[in-house]
Each structure stands twice: as structure tokens, then as C-alpha cells.
Amino acid sequence: GPKTQEDLERSIQFESMARGGGRFPLVFAEGRGATVKDPDGNIYIDITAGVAVNSVGRCNPRVVTAMKAQMDTLMHASDISNVKRSQLGEVIAGIMPGSLKNNCITYFTQGGSGAVETAIKFVRKITGRSQIVAFHGAYHGVWCGSNSLTTGDQYRKGYGPFIPGVIHLPYPYCYRCCFGLKYPDCNLQCAQYVDYVLNTPYTGADDVGALIIEAQQGEGGYLPPPPGYLSIVKKACEKHGALYISDEVQAGAGRTGKMWCIEHSDVEPDMITWGKGMGGDVPMAGLSIRKDLAEHIEDHSQPNTFAGNAVNAVACMTNIEILTENDHALIKRAGTVGEEILTYLQKEAESIDIIGDVRGRGFMIGIEMVKDKESREPLENDKVVSMIMAMLGKGLVMVPCGRFGNVFRFMPSLIITRNHARISADILLETAREIQN
Ligand code: PMP
Secondary structure (H helix, E strand, O other): OHHHHHHHHHHHHHOOHHHHOOOOOOOOOEEEEOEEEOOOOOEEEEOOHHHHOOOOOEOOHHHHHHHHHHHOOOOOOOOOOOHHHHHHHHHHHHHOOHHHOOOEEEEEEOOHHHHHHHHHHHHHHHHOOOEEEEEOOOOOOOOHHHHHHOOOHHHHOOOOOOOOOEEEEOOOOHHHOOOOOOOOOOOOHHHHHHHHHHHOOOOOOOOEEEEEEOOOEOOOOOEOOOOOHHHHHHHHHHHHOOEEEEEOOOOOOOOOOOOOHHHHOOOOOOEEEEOHHHOOOOOOEEEEEEHHHHOOOOOOOOOOOOOOOHHHHHHHHHHHHHHHHHHHHHHHHHHHHHHHHHHHHHHHHOOOOOEEEEEEEOOEEEEEEEOOOOOOOEOOHHHHHHHHHHHHHOOEEOOEEOOOOOEEEEOOOOOOOHHHHHHHHHHHHHHHHHHHO
């Protein structure tokens, strides 16, 4: 509509979003729950949840009420603590998995990139080692350190040199296994390879302080690792004496049916980076590290002016309350409804030649588009764009990810109704059938 057009023009003229974020032909004016409205009044189902952010729905009334009350009380405190910030630290410690539970210190940041930057610095200081292992397809942020861990031409070409000591190893991408193998006959060759690189002489990985990995890869294509993979990787870290960092920025906050995605495995990470869905509608992120590791970090060595803002801390705590109340009911529901949608999409996709693979857990489902099932070649970019436009025309906001930009991601707010979830799946399937013909 005309108002959207006007706003898009302004965006392109004056700010980075239309450029940095891609020229997506939509502008948000209002948001409620799992839906958004553009300036012309058109309402859409937002299956992206602001890229895995609005975990308890946009403008959740409970969050808004709590924030408003805090706005009248205290907002900013900077390098002096504030009541809400310290309370949030305690709440975060209480929901951490494994050995971090009630045994961690949290360093707040304004976004996931900042959390990863902090992790990189701390690993060096704590371990005295210089190398970090990351994975093919990884996305950990866009600042100098985190960008060095991130893969993808658009993030890397022309932005180097990157920080030294980063080693990238293959992430399990079963649909396109780089070893040409098939689970479970593969015997988890990809995990064995991580162990081989870390624990064999002359591989060059002789001074690794930490390994950072997404428990389900996000931007790289919504890839859940095969069962058992992460355990082998963790053991390889222990053998080498390297720390294990679980980047839960995208897969955490209940998205995959557990509070933390790593909880689908038996791995106890040493550090967790979190963000996105934890803040819900506002910037709130952080790095949580085991207490004994925090002993190595000097006081006042990591100031951050706006981190731990009291209003955002209240938003985050209210989010966590909604996510975890009634024995994690909302998170469990995401697991159940996600499983239903996954099964449905997989079944329907059997008869659609341009859907190659449907995978994921909870509300983190990837639908990989291909030219045809036989060749598995990624669907051409112009066809992906046509699908996005067609879905938008049918009232569905959908953004892709993946190394070839051909993976649609089903990642709604956890509060989405079954009905809206199913309608969204049907719009995707119908659009795929149309594009194929
Ligand atoms: N880590 C992961 C796994 C992410 O998905 C992202 C964002 N896509 C980041 C880190 C960076 O977070 P932010 O954009 O908040 O800096």
C-alpha cells in the first residue's frame, strides 16, 4: 500500500535496515501476539517472531504492564547495579542448565553479538589460549570478534582480516553431508572429525581455548545435529582442555521445546550466550559463565553503559516468568505443536518436488527448497524471492536462512495459536506447489 511504500522509501534514504537487512517489502507499524500490521492496515501472521525474538508474543500485555511500572521507577543505572538487574542475574542463574544452574555469573549485553564478543575475550583471559573452534554455517554476530567466528560471504568478503586463531570445522548438515555419509551408518564421522582435529598432533589446533557451537544451527540452515553428536564434541573439548560455549542466542529461550537447546543433549556447557527471545520485545542479552571461570575476570574489566537497563531487565524477567510458569507449559507446548507441524510438513512435502528436506525441533523448523528432490540443488534465488512475495500477499511474513538462502524457517512466537500455525504451514505448502508448476 501507499503508506508502506512511503515508509520504505524513507528507510532506504535514511537508515540501514532496508540496506543492511535486505530490501524486504514490508514495514511494521503495529504488533500483537503472533501478528503484525503494516502502515496501510494490512495484518499478517508473523511466522518469524522478529527472527526468533518475540517469544511470548509482540507487545505481550503482561510484559508491557511490568515495563510501564518500571518506567515510572528507574530505567538506567550504568556501571552501578540496579535492583532489577541483580534480580535478573539471579533468575538467569536459576534457569541455566547443567553445572551453570545457580552457579554462574552473567555479563549483560544489548544483543547476541556483544555476548559472543564478551565470550571471546574471556576465553583468552581464562585459558591463556588463543584459538577458538567454530563451525561451517555458524552465525555468531557481526562485530570484529564475533564476525570472525561467523561464516558467509556477505559477512566476510572485504571485512577482513579477522581475529587470528579461528578454526572452522564442519557442522553436521545431514541433508548435505560433507562426508557423503548417512546417519546412523555414518557413525557420527563429523563428531569424530572434531575429536581428531582437537586431539591429534600436527592438525594446527594445538592451543584451543574454546569451541563455540549452536545446539541447533540457526542462520546456517536450521540444522539439528544428529543424536549423540554434541556429546562427542564435548568429550573432545574436555580431552583438549578447551571450554564449551553453547550459543543459544537463536535456539534458546524455549524455542526448541526446552528452555535451552543444549538440553536436548547430555552436554553441560561452560558458558552460554543468550539473547533474542529472552528480551522478547526489547534488547536484552548476555554471557553466563560458570562461577569458577568468572574468578579469572578482573573487576571493572568489562563495563557496558547500557547493559542491564532496569526496564529491559523487567521485560526479560516477565518473559522468563511466562515461559517457565506451570512447569514450562508454554515451552512444552512449542515442542508439541512444533512436532505436529513438523510431521505435517514432512508428510505433505513428500508430494512437492521442490521441498527437499523438513527438519527441526519445536518452533525452529527449517524447510529446505530445492530445484527437485533428485538433484537436491538449491532452489534458485529468484524463485525463493517469488515465494516470499507470494506468501506476503497471502498474509504470511516468512524469512529464509541457510548457506544458499533456500531454507524457510518456521519460528513463530511460542504463543501462536494452533490454527495460525497450521494456516501458515498451509500457505507455505500451497505457495511451493504454485511455484513448482
Ligand atoms: N548468535 C546466534 C546464534 C544468532 O542467531 C545471532 C543473530 N542472528 C547472533 C548470535 C547475534 O545476535 P544479535 O543480532 O543480537 O547481535
